[in-house]
Amino acid sequence: MPARSAARRLVTAPGGRRSKWLVLGVWLILALALGSLAGKLGDVEETGANAFLPRGAESARVNTELEKFRGEDEIIPAVAVYSRDGARTTAADAAKARADRAEFAAHAAEGERTTGPAPAKDGKALMLVVPLATGGDTDITDTLKELRTVAAAHAPPGLDVEVGGPAGSLTDNVEVFDDLDATLMLATGAVVAVLLLLTYRSPLLWLLPLLSVGFASVLTQATTYVLAKYASLPVDPQSSGILMVLVFGVGTDYALLLIARYREELHVTEDRHEAMRTALRRSGPAILASAGTITVGLACLALADINSSRSLGLVGAVGVACAFLAMITVLPALLVATGRWVFWPFVPRHGTAPRESRTVWARVGALIARRPRWSWLMTVAATAVLALSATGITLGLTEEEKFQDKPESVVAQEKIAAHFPSGSTDPATVVVRTDARGEVTAAAKAVPGVQSVRPDDRTDDGKLTSLAVTLRHAPDSEAAKDTVERLRDKVHAVEGSGALVGGTTAEDVDTRRAADRDLRTVIPVVLAVVLLVLIWLLRSLVAPLMLLATVVLSFFGALGGANLLFEHVLGYAGVDRAIPLMGFVFLVALGIDYNIFLMTRVREEVATGRRHARGVLTGLTATGGVITSAGIVLAATFAVFATMPLVTMAQLGVLVGLGVLLDTFLVRTVLVPALALDLGRVLWWPGALARRHDVPDPPALGQSAPGAPGAPPQLGELGGGQAQHRSRART
Secondary structure: OHHHHHHHHOOOOHHHHHHHHHHHHHHHHHHHHHHHHHHHHHHHOOOOOOOOOOOOOHHHHHHHHHHHHHHOEEEEEEEEEEEEEOOOOHHHHHHHHHHHHHHHHOOOOOOOOOEEEOOOOOEEEEEEEEEEEEEOOOOOHHHHHHHHHHHHHOOOOOOOOOOOHHHHHHHHHHHHHHHHHHHHHHHHHHHHHOOOHHHHHHOOOOOHHHHHHHHHHHHHHHHHHHHHHHHHOOOOOHHHHEEEEHHHHHHHHOOOHHHHHHHHHHHOOOOHHHHHHHHHHHHHHHHHHHHHHHHHHHHHEEEEEEEHHHHHHHHHHHHHHHHHHHHOOOHHHHHHHOHHHHHHOOOOOOOOOOOHHOOHHHHHHHHHHHHHHEEEEEEEEHHHHHHHHHHHHHHHOOOOOOOOOOOHHHHHHHHHHHHOOOOOOOOOEEEEHHHHHHHHHHHHOOOOOEEEEEEHHHHOOEEEEEEEEOOOOOOOOHHHHHHHHHHHHHOOOOOOOOOOOOOHHHHHHHHHHHHHHHHHEEEHHHHHHHHHHHHHOOOHHHHHHHHHHHHHHHHHHHHHHHHHHHOOOOOOOEEOOOOHHHHHHHHHHHHHHHHHHHHHHHHHHHHHHHHHHHHHHHHHHHHHHHHHHHHHHHHHHHHHHHHHHEEEHHHHHHHHHHHHHHHHHHHHHHHHHHHHHHHHHHHHHHHHHHHOOOOOOOOOOOOOOOOOOOHHHHHHHHHHHHHHHHHHHHH
């Protein structure tokens, strides 16, 4: 009992008269102490060759072997292509290419030389290949920019020059992520600020959630940095960018829920400190369950093979945990420290009734209560129609299709593919035992789709060597991937060779295979974990199964709806293979969030003696406004991704944003309440609430008792019933 009392005092400490200042002081010290660490997050981001590959994949093992040969420096080619929009190149064009070659030579890796200009067989293009070094003090993005500046200068009229190749592709991807964190932070902060202003219609209140999220962001970035540096937490530029959006969205959701409950308590409690302590006790379990579900759900991505998915899941789990900690400590302390006036001009006065009985949610509840079965059947049918569109999804994007606007590297690759052997600038790599090099070379040359095979003597240490295998087709084409599959079969069959096949095309093959495996592995684990959390929270089996089913249905509806937008509105050629898994984990974890907010309130109402139907409608009415606001904020924060230049991130933003809106306005508003009403007290089986008998609620002042048995609950009871419930709870 003393331990329970101590835990309760700790939970409610941010609402204490003196302890609130201690909480604020601790957070201020933390922010000052951790600020420098938060700014170092970029220092631990993994951008190496294996950062986005499946762990243990054959292509990743090739990269690891090559690092042994090359040390810190890895050779990556930049390719300059000169063309004239379908016309043949001129002598002046060739002179320009030769002049560029002389200047490019200064940037080539030590011991390497620039090759070309090589003319295309059709005479319509020229190509230069510049081997660049990565690692050490070399910044390949700066080097690539210098090459592009040289190539663009003094070109003859009508000559187009693009610098691409693997180095160009790497640079264009890095540039996207270089500006990503700042862009996302500014855009997300602006979106959240505007939505909070619209939600509260107060010139002051919106600042407190935003300030609290700021504290959470500092703690998140510092914690992530420490875990990455000292505990091998995987962090890449993509997960780092998404992290801040997740913290803003989830943190604001918790702020909205806590502030709504605090304002509700201020109407019935004169002392604002006591009102906050009550709000923390009553909303705390729902916020804890929500944060726990999202954290554990995201952590399940640790089971994924693809390193970027693992990074996103684990980094996101850290962010949600930090957001939860900030929102139940610093935000309550700020609210009680500023007093009731922070709600101005809509200050909640003691003794006045909340306006919840007159909200649109009371009217929605009345409509659902009249025909609950019809309501949930129509909702399921509408969502299922959307879900049907998910069956036509085309998975996989080429390098060209991964960008909203074509970067220079993509344009260069298109021209190379049009005039030269498509795989000439980005060959597959075979690492093999030196004594088996001849046999493996012969086997590789015999593979259909292979253009040529040449040894790479830079990687010959007497034991292992590598072969550069030029493919006939573009590296990101399906034909090239089929060739790599055949190539692996052939070289693996050479006994004792230890042959491994890597390179860009092989990486695509391995990623596709791992993405399929991750879907089969991670999704069942996420569902099982979420189900266990719901069973613990609701003390029931039927309700958690129902809630989980609605969220899964919502995911497929969102996936189908997003696919329609991708195909017919946004014009995307397909869906990135990582999207279904990341979207599922995010939407199940975040979607169950609102069901937790709703059903914990319903259970609280039913547990205090209300009829089951009245408890469902009171829960819907009491949480409707805050959940709707939270859903809009979260959807808007993820919608920021839609403006990003990377199609993958835009697709994730559209899918999660659409799914959150479906959860907010359809699943939580109609489907879940209608199912809860139709199932009745069976919803709480096998818990104690399932065995109670409904008794009529006392009518509100000036109203008669409810009508005949089976009639829908009377909405006029909500105000008076709510007040009497408060009285019983305090007694």
